[in-house]
Amino acid sequence: MFVLNNNDSVTLYKQLYNQIREHVLSGKLPADSRLPSVRDLAVELSTSRNTVEGAYQELYAEGYIYSRPRSGYFVSALAQDSAPLSLVRKPRKSSINAKILASYRYDFHPARLDQTSFPAALWRKLFIESLRESPGQLVQYCDPMGEPALRRALQLYLERSRGVVCDPEQIIICAGLQQSLDIVAHMLKENHSVVAVENPGYHLPRSVFRNHSFEIAPIPVGSGGLDLDALKAGNSTIAYVTPSHQLPMGCVMPVANRLALIEWAEAGGKLIIEDDYDSELRYHGKPIPSLQGLRPSGNIIYLGTFSKILSPALRVSYLVLPHSLLAAYRLVFQDYFATVSLLEQRILAKFMEQGHWNRHIRRMRTVYKKKHDTLLRAVERHFGARAAVVGQGAGLHVVLQLSGETFGETEIIDRASRKGIRLFPFSDFYVTGESASTKLLLGFGGMTAGEIEEGVALLSSVC
Ligand SMILES: Cc1ncc(COP(=O)(O)O)c(C=O)c1O
Incomplete structure (x- = not known):
């Protein structure tokens, strides 16, 4: 049930303490359930009795567990609302993966791309080219930070299109957001313990940081993105934000707020994690430049992905670390290997170098703009004054704000599902219920x- 990591900078007893505490607070360990004996748990975890005894003593001193003479330790009964918000794991009604194989006639899932958009023929050609060129490299490990050619291509693209200022040496190729954030959390947990997240916001960053025993501080989102007053009033030293297209509300953080956020980070060694996940897809005007570009020498970790334009199944994302974190990265990850296949990285590098990537972005922007406009027209036609669209003009989703009496989320999702419509629960974006x-x-x-x-026509009949 518990896992201890000898290479972790957090002491073993503290790791165990954190994990048991989280199980107690989340209800996974119910009140009055008996903890394993110190001896049994030490054997199970291949650790010393002192480690287990230390964790139990601390939990006992703080009232999470109690002892019965000659019977051992038991979980204390805690009022559910005594748990810090951050540690209550809200069971999700359905996950982004749940029912992924179930087929719906009308699938409004936000992470699906156009069915015919993947450039398969070109990919095949570039695959064969890459295979021919690098047989020697296929029999050895590749650069753990990522293929140099791909990092060079990304650096050029990010500079020109996203205003990100960096060297290829600052870029790390990762297998998706969860790995990008895992790396960040690993590096930062020695000196940071509280991370601010947007509420509502994407659930994955909360999950990754919780799994690294961070406290999660939910910060409300207003029309200018993260509420900076609430951020400043709290004790977070890391802020995860989606400033160019807030997920899910779709707002853009205005530059005054961006500068204020940077100022917040610069006062006292705090960090901003900028997730620029879908900013290529802006349908009116130019894409919003990155936050990182406003202060390249600042404490901003920039994250991007190929999942929105090209394919979420490829599992390729990237991370741009500020220079100040490179030494820490090398220290923590010196023994790690690359997680993305060399061939896939080579193909992507060629795809970018040969101009296909920019063309593909332009093509996909046109494809999705048509779908986006169709959706807005359909909502107008079928919902009229019963709903307003929030966050339009970018990305792959909008929010429909219903007015008047509604059936409630669960009921609407069920009713929609019976008509062959898949909806993603909006409440999953909130930290608590x-x-x-x-x-x-x-x-x-x-x-x-x-x-x-x-x-949309069918949906309007079930809301
Ligand atoms: C806010 C946000 N960031 C990043 C991603 C992309 O994640 P990945 O690169 O793991 O596919 C998503 C995917 O839905 C997202 O919603």
Whole structure:
């Protein structure tokens, strides 16, 4: 049930203490359940009795567990609301992966891309080219930070298109956001313990940081993104933000707020994690430049992904570390190997070097703009004054704000599901159980224009 990591900078007893505490607070260890004896747990975890005894003593002193003479330690009964918000794991109604194989006629899932968009023929050609060119490299490990050619191509792209200022040496190729954040959390947990996240916001960063025993500080999101007053009033030293297209509300953080956020970070060695996940997809005007570009020498970790434009199945993302963190990165990860296949990285590098990436972005922007506009028209036609669209003009989803009486989220999702419509629960974006009964998230990337039109018409009959 518990896992101790000898290479972790957190002491073994503290790791065990954190894990048991979280199990107690989240209810995974129910009140009055008996903890294993010190001896049994030490054997199970291949650790010393002192480690287990130390963790139990601390939990006992803080009231998380109690002891019965000659019977051992038991979990104390805690009022559910005595648990810090950050440690209560809210069981999600459905996950982004749940029912992923179930097929719906109208799938409004926000992470699906256009069904015909992957450039398979070109990929095959570049795959064969890459295979021919690098047989020698396929029999050895590649650069753990990522293929130099891909990092060079990314550096050029990020500078030109996203205003990110960096050297290729600052870029690390990762297998998706969760790995990017895992790396960040590993590096930062020695000196940081509280991370601010947007509320509502993407659930994955909360999950990754919790798994590294961080406290999660939910910060409300307003029309200018993260509420900076709430951030400043708290004790977080890391802020995870989606400033160019807030997930899920779709707002853009204005530059005054960006500068204020940077100022917050610069006062006292704090850090900003900028997740720039889908900023290529802006349908009116130019893409919003990155926050990182405003202060390249600052404490900003920039994250990007190939999942929104190219394919979420490829599992390729990237991380740009500030110079100040490179030494820490090398120290913590000196024994690690690359997690993304060399061939995939080579193909991507060619894809970018040969200009396909920029063309593909332009093409996908046109494809998704049509779907986005179709969705807005369909909502207008079928919902009229019963709903307003929030966060339009970018990305692969919008939020539908329902007005008047509604059935409530669970009921709407069930009713929609019976009609062959898949909805992603909006409440999953909240850190704790806020009601989201008046908001629906409508992803449109994976649907055809016809499906969007029919799906919205049908949806309007079940809300
Ligand atoms: C806010 C946010 N960041 C990043 C990603 C991309 O994650 P990955 O690179 O793991 O596919 C997503 C995917 O839905 C997202 O919603």
